[in-house]
Amino acid sequence: MKFTEAMLREFVDSPLSAQEIGDALTMTGFELEEIHDTGGATVFDIAIMANRGDAASVLGLARELIAKHPASKPTQSMADLVSWHDPEGLAAGTISIEADGCTRYSAMLFDGVRNEPSPNWLQECLTALGQRPISFLVDLTNYVMLMTGQPMHAFDLDKLPGERIVVRSALPGEKLVTLDGIERELATGDVVITDGHRPIALAGVMGGQDTEVGPATTRCLLESAHFDNQAVRATRTRLGMHTEASYRFERWVDPQGTFRAMSLFARLLGTEPRTQFDIYPHRRPDLHVSVRPVRASLLLGCEVTPRECSDYLERLGFSPEAEGDSLRCSVPSWRNDVHGEEDLIEEVGRVHGYEHIRTEAPIGSTPVGGTHGGSLRTDRLLARLVRCGLIQTMSHTLRDAHALDAEGDRVRVRTPHSPETALLRNSLLPCLAEAAMKNGGRNLGLFEFGRVFAPAERVSLAVLLTGCTDGTSEADFFTMKGVVETALGTQEWTGTSDPRFHPTRQAGVAGLGLFGQIHPLVAEQCDLAPTTFLAEFDLDAWLTTAEHGERFRPLSRHPAVRRDIAIEVLKSVPYRDIEATVVQAGGHDLEAHWLFDVYEGPGVSEGAHSLAIALLFRKDGNFTDEEANRARDGIVEALQGLGARLR
């Protein structure tokens, strides 16, 4: 909220400089966003807490400053306003309320006014605040609203036959051209001000054009009302409007302040009202809340004496009265944010100053902190991927469609404001493809983990390999398989049929995920190299698989003996079968075995390839050359069952 230093000093006699005032307000919770000089006036811009509508006024902030800084005193002008008593026994006159959304409607009727341009002081004040002066009546309603927080509206009485005001709910099909010249379609539930027949203003939001005051206006009806915040909010959000009046009504306006504000208006206008009306059907019941100073000290974490508590609350207008160990407070009408003891404790704390709060470590017993279970297992998985030399990426959850999206239903944002944030990702592969493109698309090893929505939310892990990532060789299908098995552990891989992948170069586990080479057509679409390898796994599913216990195996003191074999075998024989045969025939003494070369070409029959397999034997006691040869021969013989022959 913007106001000038002069406006504040109208209400507060303070030894503080403008900057010091801003700092004091900041420390009570009303942050000074900006302070600057505009043509002789110092302008404050203060952020108002969402639950403190009362502070969206110079009066409210003056109250805060005085409470926080006792050497700052209210001026006579403020004292007059604060001690104001509404005139008693006022009649409703020509005003009636037929809607729940109107708590109170007060009005003053003025004759013989001259709606000329405002006096210089007023024009200068509004100009300094960045507002355009319009006319005396309009400028005064704005100025008084800034000073007191009470939104007001002036109707031209000549355009108001019978001087009638009826507040009611809008009827279906009713329309109103508001002051901004826009025709508004009204809906049942909108609270409107009518002249008894047609709407002339949107309650708490904006007046209507037909009854607007202009240069020819000599008689006016000044509205100073109180509207329910929910009703105002519903109407203004439906119509997409946002006004100074609706801003205040949505938060809170003091229902006791309608006449107080009008008295200031009349004084500045220099005209006595011909008559005034008041109708107040929904008077707020008095609200009392108690606070225990001991409790305040305990929860605030600093010592506050009962005397201090009482002083602070008194200065904020809560009229505390001692009642045993408690202070019984009367919640002032301008506050709608105080309901319980904790709210008063905050009031005490704000005035006392949060700088007095001690710095203490909490004591007490709680379970072991940190990361446990699945989160811990995931952390270790990520560490393994980094050890594979991969770079972690992080991409947006919200995105547009992509050729690498998974199949199936999508989760969509209901009202996306751009196509780029319309869909929730259902796979991390599009993210990795884009990250790869961003970085040249070649010689990259990337991974990402995060939530996908397919359409149920789950944690996913994806890897992309392309080109040379380790400085020595080009990544291929088996590089990816090695990465996947390092990360997730060896699995029973079987063929899969994901259309995003090369049809004969993909493998996976149902329900867990898959890896393989990108489909050449998808690669073209994404502008990726056809030798790009992808993997994606459901980590939630992986976390339900058994974790391999890392159990110590005693180390043999005896040397191992290695024998290599090269066999020629039909390519149609899966390596899994060869491996099973090797393991079975090798028996207990075969400590390890691995494939170290695959060859096809001259010297090998059509449709076959040559596999070079290393065999490592070890047992308790020395393995002789003869024993090793025998064991090797046994394996070769067993492999003959698969049609393999030694080369």
Added chain:
Amino acid sequence: MEEVVRLTSLALAAVAEAKDTARLREVELEFLGKSGSISGLMRGIGALPAEERKGFGEAVNQARIEVETALVSRRRALREGELQAQFANEALDVTMPGRAPNAGLVHVLQQTIDEIKRIMGGMGFEYHESPELEEFRYNFDALNYPPNHPAMDEQDTFYISDEVLLRTQCTALQGRVFEQRKPPFRVFTVGRTFRNEAVDRTHGHTFYQVDAFMVDEGISMAHLKGTLAAFVRGMLGDEVTVRFRPDFFPFVEPGVDYAISSPRLFDGRWVELGGAGLIHNNILRRYGIDTERYSGFAFGLGVERMPMMKHGVDDLRYFFENDLRFLRQFA
């Protein structure tokens, strides 16, 4: 005997003339080897008269020692020269670049998250996660938001339906924990949050948030301040101080916004970091917690703020763009 003298002087001359250690080895074999000429002299010892044998043997041994000594010293000299030549030959331009091993890289935000987990875990806070696609009731209702609060506006929040939205704050975890647990507990989470905002240097529609809360007997604002101070000091350095300022969030009362200051990082300015406060009694009561016995605090902050402060990153968008030139700066 003349033969001894002759061979000795021949050998010494050959040692002196040898140009390299390989030639020296040849000389050694030529004179002192099994079939070397000086070694060969001993074979003729049997033909000498008995009284000359002793003298001849000593002379040959003496010659042998003399030549060996010369060999050793010549070898040392030659080896030294050869090493010098080798070193000169093998000289490298050490200013040429090193070949980095293929080490892999943790994303800078993940590094920050790991650090947060370490520090909060160290203070006894358990790490929990909750869905990104959250129910309206956990994101707002359970956190004491009044109906129609402005934060619920469609223009501020990504709605999927009336009941489901992308969580706007990780505080949404609170209700889920309160349903399951009885105090005392200390819990925290780190995760993505979403706000329907226009994207620029300092605003994104997606960002990471830490949210931590604890409930126990006698928890006060002092414990909040102590925990926050320990946290930010762990993250940003021991000289960081914390300041509270009153602020309003529906789920805390009293509520504060906290700022930090550090002579090293911000020249003594106060930089706002996030919101905090004592958990609202309405929330504690909603989950059947006796507010006379128990109280609790909660705080939250944006994860991206940490590397921005620590490393001077000046644009939020870098974190999700995956430009390796950016990510590699934080290896």
